[in-house]
Amino acid sequence: MQSEKSFVSWFRDSSPYIHAHRNKTFVISLGGEAVQADDFDHHIHDIALLSSLGIRLVLVHGIRPQIDQRLNKLNAPALFHKNLRITDDLALQCVKEAAGLVRVEIEALLSMGLSNSPMAGSSLKVVSGNYVIAKPIGVIDGIDYCHTGEVRRIDSIAIHQQLDQNTVVLISPIGYSPSGEVFNLSAEQVATAVSIALKAEKLILLTEHSCCNPDNGEHIRQMTTDETDIFLQNHKAAPDLIKLPLTAAIQSCQAGIERVHLINRHIDGALLQELFSRDGIGTLISSAPFEVLRPAKLDDIGGIIELIKPLEQQGILVKRSREKIEMEIADYIVIERDGLIIACAAFHANEQDYFGAIACLAVHENYQGVSRGGRLLNYVYQKAMQMKLKKLFVLSTQTMQWFIERGFIASNINNLPDPLKELYNPQRNSKILCKNIE
Ligand SMILES: CC(C)(COP(=O)(O)OP(=O)(O)OC[C@H]1O[C@@H](n2cnc3c(N)ncnc32)[C@H](O)[C@@H]1OP(=O)(O)O)[C@@H](O)C(=O)NCCC(=O)NCCS
Structure with missing residues (x-):
C-alpha cells in the first residue's frame, strides 16, 4: 500500500x-x-x-x-x-x-x-x-x-x-x-x-x-x-x-x-x-x-496558484481567484528555481498614505527553513523603504510568531489604515501585525 x-x-x-x-x-x-x-x-x-x-x-x-x-x-x-x-x-x-x-x-x-x-x-x-x-x-x-x-x-x-x-x-x-x-x-x-x-x-x-x-x-x-x-x-x-x-x-x-x-x-x-x-x-x-528572486510575470500565475492552493485549503492563506492574482500580478514577487515557482509574496503599497501590506507569503514545503521567506520579506521591506513608506502590515492566522521574530509587533484593528480596515474580514479573525519602516 x-x-x-x-x-x-x-x-x-x-x-x-x-x-x-x-x-x-x-x-x-x-x-x-x-x-x-x-x-x-x-x-x-x-x-x-x-x-x-x-x-x-x-x-x-x-x-x-x-x-x-x-x-x-x-x-x-x-x-x-x-x-x-x-x-x-x-x-x-x-x-x-x-x-x-x-x-x-x-x-x-x-x-x-x-x-x-x-x-x-x-x-x-x-x-x-x-x-x-x-x-x-x-x-x-x-x-x-x-x-x-x-x-x-x-x-x-x-x-x-x-x-x-x-x-x-x-x-x-x-x-x-x-x-x-x-x-x-x-x-x-x-x-x-x-x-x-x-x-x-x-x-x-x-x-x-x-x-x-x-x-x-x-x-x-x-x-x-x-x-x-x-x-x-x-x-x-x-x-x-x-x-x-x-x-x-x-x-x-x-x-x-x-x-x-x-x-x-x-x-x-x-x-x-x-x-x-x-x-x-x-x-x-x-x-x-539556478534560483532567482524576481518580480512576477503573467506566465507565473499557474505556478503561484499551484504553490498557494494547499495553503488556501488549510485556511493559512485567504482564497484568491486567478483573476485577482492576474490583476495584481505587478505586486507579486517570486522565487523561481529551475523553472519552478517555489516561493511568492505580494506587496501592496499605498504611497499616498505611506503604508504597505505584505500578503500571500508562501514557500513550498520542500524549500522552507533556509531563509527564502526571510529573503522575500527583506525584499518587500527594502522596496517599502525606497518608496518612503512608514508602516508595513500583515494579517496572519497561524504565522504571527514568524513575523514577530522578524521585528513585527502585534497591533489592532484601530491602527489599520482605512483601506485595509475595509478589507478586514472579522470572520477570519486574523491577527494584525505591523512593522515600522526606518
Ligand atoms: C512562513 C514561511 C513563509 C517561512 O518561510 P521559510 O523560507 O521557511 O522562512 P525562513 O527560513 O526565513 O524561516 C524559517 C523559520 O521559521 C519558522 N517557522 C516556519 N513557520 C512558522 C510559523 N507558522 N510560526 C512560527 N515560526 C515558523 C521555522 O520553524 C524556522 O525556524 P527555525 O530556523 O528556528 O527552525 C513558510 O513557512 C510558509 O510558507 N508557511 C506557510 C504559509 C504561511 O504561513 N504564510 C504566511 C501567511 S501570513
Whole structure:
C-alpha cells in the first residue's frame, strides 16, 4: 500500500517535468567508456523513454577507449600533444572502425523492442549521417595533428528535419570536409557545437565522475558559468574527465544554451533522476543563477496558484481567484528555481498614505527553513523603504510568531489604515501585525 502511494506521488511529482520537457531539444553526450560498460543498455532504455515522452533527442557518442584498444592491438602508440590525439593514417583507420562499430551497437540497442524488456513497444527510429562539417586542426607548436580536426559547421536544418519526424539523431565524433576528407573530432566539442547550432534547451553530458569539490569532496549541485570558470582556474590539476565536460558546459552556456547537466553515468537511472525530480542528481551549469528572486510575470500565475492552493485549503492563506492574482500580478514577487515557482509574496503599497501590506507569503514545503521567506520579506521591506513608506502590515492566522521574530509587533484593528480596515474580514479573525519602516 505504502509503495503504491509513493509510486503515485512520485509519478504526480514528475508530471511538471514531463510537460516542461515535451518537444524540447536535448543533446546527450556519452563517452566511449559508457558505451562499452555492462549497464549501457540501461542508459539506452532511459533514452528511449525520453524519446517516448516527446523529447527531441540527439545523441553524440565518444570512441576514445575504442580507438586506444585498436591501436594497442596493432602495437601502435596512441599519440597525444596537449591532451589532443594526433590522428595519423593508422589512427584514422582505427577511428573509422571504432566509430562504425559503436554506431552500429547503439543503433542495435535502440532498435530493441522485446516484449519483456523496458523497450517493449518503443519502435524508435534512429538516423546517423554527415551532419558535422569539419576542418583540420593543422600544425600547432610544430606538431602536425594530421587527421585530427575541429568542427566547422553543423547541418542543423537536416538534424531538425529528422527531429521533426520523431527520429533520434545519432552523431559520431567524426566530421567530413567538402573535399571528402574524414576528421577525428572530440565528442565533447561535437556535442557542444551541435547543441549550439540546434539552439537546444539542454546539453547533457554523461560523465565518468560526479563533479565534486576536490577540497572537501562535496558534490557540486549547481554552478553558474562564472563559478565554473573560477573552479577550473583553482583546480588546474583536476582530471580531464571532469575538465573537458566543464569546459564544454561553459562554451555552450556562453553561446546561449540555458542549461548544461553533468551526470555521473555510473548511477543507475541518473538521466531520469536528473530530468524528472525536483533537485536532480547531477551538476547543473547555467549562465544565470539556478534560483532567482524576481518580480512576477503573467506566465507565473499557474505556478503561484499551484504553490498557494494547499495553503488556501488549510485556511493559512485567504482564497484568491486567478483573476485577482492576474490583476495584481505587478505586486507579486517570486522565487523561481529551475523553472519552478517555489516561493511568492505580494506587496501592496499605498504611497499616498505611506503604508504597505505584505500578503500571500508562501514557500513550498520542500524549500522552507533556509531563509527564502526571510529573503522575500527583506525584499518587500527594502522596496517599502525606497518608496518612503512608514508602516508595513500583515494579517496572519497561524504565522504571527514568524513575523514577530522578524521585528513585527502585534497591533489592532484601530491602527489599520482605512483601506485595509475595509478589507478586514472579522470572520477570519486574523491577527494584525505591523512593522515600522526606518
Ligand atoms: C512562513 C514561511 C513563509 C517561512 O518561510 P521559510 O523560507 O521557511 O522562512 P525562513 O527560513 O526565513 O524561516 C524559517 C523559520 O521559521 C519558522 N517557522 C516556519 N513557520 C512558522 C510559523 N507558522 N510560526 C512560527 N515560526 C515558523 C521555522 O520553524 C524556522 O525556524 P527555525 O530556523 O528556528 O527552525 C513558510 O513557512 C510558509 O510558507 N508557511 C506557510 C504559509 C504561511 O504561513 N504564510 C504566511 C501567511 S501570513
